[in-house]
Amino acid sequence: MQWELDGLVEPGAGQARGFTALPWVREAFIVHAGIDPWPGTLNLRVAGDADAEAWQGIRSRGGAVVPAGDAASCDAETWPVTVTSGARSAPAAIALPRVPGYPPARLELVSPVGLRDLLELADGARVTVAAAVAPPGLAAVVFDVDGTLVDSIGAYHLVASRVAEPHGYVVEADMVRRALDADVPFWPQILGDRAGDDAFIATLRTATRAAWPDILRENVRCFDGARAALQVLRDAGLRLGICTASGGETFAALEAAGLFGFFDAVVTAADVTHRKPHPEGLVQCLARLGVEPSRAAYVGDTAVDVRASRAAGLWPVGVLTGAGDGASLAAVGVRRLVRDVASLPRVFGLGG
Template sequence: MKSGRAKDVTIKAVLFDFDGTLADTLPLSFLAFQSVFRQYDRRELSTEELVARFGPTEDGIIRGHLNNQEQVEEAIRMYYRLYGEGHSQHVHAVPAIHEMLDELRAANLKLGIITGKSREAFQISAEALQLSPYFDVVVTGDDVVSPKPHPEGLLRALAKLGVRPEEAVFIGDSSADIAAGQAAEVRTFGAHWLPTHQSSIFAVAPERVFTDVESFVQLILAQGDGAPHRWLDWAKQLQAIAQTGLTYVKDVYDRERYEALREISVEIMEQYTLAGEDVIRMAFANETGYATPKVDVRGVVFQNNHILLVREKADGAWALPGGWADIGYSPSEIAVKEVREEAGFEVEAVKLLAVLDKKFHDHPPSPYHVYKLFILCRIVGGSALGGVETSEVGFFAEDDLPPLSVERNTEKQLHLMFEYLRNLDKGVLLD
């Protein structure tokens, strides 16, 4: 890391190692590796010997160190079977980790993972611990040529997020993590907050070692990029209080106070959103009664492993067909209606996939508090045809997505939808 670099640069992204930092999976990894080498090589490996072999993916470790090469593929399959089956007994979610990630997401920080695990092993753990929805980018050992301590994984994550090294921090539990972070010129911290970690003493000194997640969160939020969004949240709450108060108020002086409160909320929102004052005032004038979140419904349609998107006339970018929920329609009816009107297809609703709070995702600031419902639909008729608000209709592969209308959906959200294509039994995502 460059010496003397200022530490008051606004933090925009937080990058994590996985094993030993976000998930206490190391004991299970040790157990699975030891079982494999015992079964196929008739030899015992200590945890220290295994840690010394870490760097490559699980497949790479077994291929590189198993003497019984004739059965190496069988040994790899055994590892993943043991690793997957062992989560229910040996790996449990850590509430403090989820609370930390919730706070960082609420502060509108971008989150990423750089792990030496294979993509398959990471997905097993991330789904078991319900960690996938939090992250904007995940770089696994399968995605790099040079694993940690080389900085390739971190540099890939930074490029994907569009963040400069000085705008990010990285935290991990091993000496390789610290070396990789410093080589990427990212502020780098050590994590000793889970029961098991790779390095009790770091070969190179991190900026600081954290033994509890609360202290780490405090440091990040104090230097994070979330202050404008916290102001926006407060403005929305003021607007909700004012709107509800104006609905039930009887005293003329209290009415004046609630109207003044609404004026304050309008001024704050004008500062922190792209909407002008007139647009905000008109939107609020149409909102009466007890204040509640607005509901946006998106239809998720797959065909030949491609996802249906429509091109919005408003901004020329692409989105899942959908829009505000209309009075008198159920959520599934809205999804069916929006797909028909915006894409031309007749569909039937199959399953609710996700209910997401827009403020926890990387959308542009908005005056509204919005819940987004994603509903899986199946084509039963019709053909591709744009509508009043859409100019084009297309199906896209996960690795070939067009420019997205981020006001409506983010790239991360589309990747989450593809996870359901791979695993239809996956539970509903919340928040």
């Protein structure tokens, strides 16, 4: 259900820092809102009588229940939201502890980023808090593949490690993640002094291509729950598409899981002249689906995906199963985060 209300930033008491760091609290917000909390919360006071009444109504309908994870805590309720200040916005979740006497006009927000810094908020600043649900009239959902539908980031790390090791280079998982998240060239950041050695990089790329088929076959799978989620979206009448910057190297995993038939349009690197974050691929995909951008969402795992989605005018949704994380996706304007594709149906108001 769509709703929005305004709030005024209040000074924080700093008490929430320990709470958001508790393992069960982190897990609960990841499950319910796709949010791995930044330490602490942003406190707001609902602004005005009309919004206070609206918040009362939202509370009375109830949010997702987060059961207390230890004897010292209480149950809480949570609602995924988008917080907006001027042209900037960030994903967050309202955390409402079920304690007697909790101030009825207080909104406590958890977010994967420091909201005060990202949105440049001072005490007393006015922000808008809106339910992070899909836009009305949604007709299509387009998916990224690697790290979104297919669990392949670990395989990219494995192949890079195997290729680099004989030359004395160590590839950290984070290096692979960062390169994919921000779409920066991978090998130059690994190679240090030899970053400009184009012939050496060409050798590494050739070795990567040679090693890839075996690693792909043994290590790349679709994420659990992807099939069931796609089925729910299809049954609801949504058209589904794929837009990937790859050449489709990991499509075998989609085929193996029987997922390929769900998609009405598939756009790969071979179809475009500009890579994401350029909107070309998404524009082409939606043209094939016959759906306007304002009636579509794009689901991806990287900051590049979110930027492409915004450039093309789709509603950007981020998953936490790939190269990006909540903070990197929030920094570029993701509107909703989810733990994984299996959690998608409820983002579109389809239960689950």
